[in-house]
Amino acid sequence: MEDWFMMMWLGRLILVVGLIVPQAAPAVVILDSVWREEGGARGRETAGFGAHIRLAQEPQFRPVLSLSLDGGTSWGDGSGTWIGNDASHAYILTSAHNFDDSELSEARFRTDDGTVLRGERLWIHPDYDADDDWSGRDAAIVRLSRPITNLGPPPVLYSGNAEQGRIITFVGYGTRGIASVGEDESYNAGLDKAAAQGRVDDVEPLRRPTDDQDAGNSLAVFLSREDGRIENPLGGPRRPASRLAGLLGGGDSGGSAWMQDGDGWVIVGINTAGDGKAGYGDFSWFVRTTGIRSWIRSVFPGVAFTSGGGARPTTVPATFEPAPLTAAPAPVATPLPTSTSALCTPRARVFALSDEAWYPARARNPGKGGTCRVHFEDFDDEEDEFVEPDDLLAWNAEGPGRAVASCKVGLAVVAEDNGVWYPATIKRSKGDSCVVEYDDEDFDTETLPLEQIRRLR
Secondary structure (H helix, E strand, O other), rough: OHHHHHHHHHEEEEEHHHHHOOOOOOOOOHHHHHHOOOOOOEEOOOOOOHHHHHOOOHHHHOOOOEEEEOOOOOOOOEEEEEEEEEEEOOEEEEHHHHHOOOOOOOEEEEEEOEEEEEEEEEOHHHHHOOOOOOOOOHHHEEEEOOOOOOOOOOOEOOOOOOOOOOOOEEEEEOEEEEOEEEOOHHHHHOOOOOOEEEEEEEEEOOOOEOOOOOEEEEEEOOOOOOOOOOOOOOOOOOOOOOOOEEOOOOOOOOEEEEEOOOEEEEEEEEEEOOOOOOOOOEEEEEEHHHHHHHHHHHHOOEEEOOOOOOOOOOOOOOOOOOOOOOOOOOOOOOOOOOOOHHHOOOOOOOEEEEEEEEEEEEEEEEEEEHHEEEEEEOOOOOOEEEOHHHHHEEOOOOOOOOOOOOOOOOOEEEEEEEEEEEEEEEEEEEEOOEEEEOOOOOOOOOEEEEEHHHHHH
């Protein structure tokens, strides 16, 4: 399975590139059977998409907008989703790769009624890598020149971790197609957005990327054949999730994936990539809103997220007046188990604190002011850092600090993920394991065995 996933990661770049090729057409690749039922046939390729256009026109999806990257001359270059206003501006959530080769000055967004608004400021997620073949932080926010007031209340974004197995609806303005052919210009007509559905077959949590592993933070949808002849490599059902099942098409990038949550709808992802020709047996991928919520809030504090556990907020502001940002609380200092000079012996193995997590490292040499230059294992030399004395811990093959004997609720610990130890709190026991909640709210709550949990005090 791991080898198969590596091939999928490499294949994602192909469609990511395709998704940013300018298209002047509506979205999604759909099931052949539904295309025929809706009037599609040879010589009538552009017919047959009525059900998917009607789905996209449901009122909850009004915040999904068309994106032009040439000043409004053509449309369908990408998509975006309005997530709210402050006193003077609207904010649009979209894909970072839409702007890899485009200028903000040329960006225009259009609502369903034809209103065109100009982008005036762009934020790209700081961890997005345009040279990588996949990024779970492929996200951008565009501030428009004025508020949007004709779309109803702003949408709510999802902050939970219960997407696995759920049906999502993804909306955008990309290229059309049918699953036996894939996306194809011959199926394009009109300027309407369209939507399709899929079952979430894989949820990748946000994690620190390494040479062998990407950053995660994605949802995956697989398109099965109607007759079940294609095996789902992720172990999901062999038949489509619904009559309206489909995949993303070129130009859908930056649109949004939605999930029903209680009595309403929430945005769970950003349309970002796919593989193959976007047909039977292929995948579409989405950036999880859960894993980037801190960054979204830092750009637009007025955004509405579900409360803890995924519940919808009781009120959703239509506009937001920004308040001054407060500084994050300082991390709790950890006492050293031995002297700094001993820990900073050249080539001595240590744990070093970086980005609020403890990484395996080797000391290189003492620096100014009592600091120590360290080299992080499995990272390039240019990633070396000078760390403060309180940011070094003695090496232990079992992990930093001391073992945890039981799941003591409320205990501050560090929890291991791929050799890196992240600050967390034990919430409860679950069998022989502990449920831990990470201090970084972008990480999902996890159930871990005791050997993956340590305490520093």
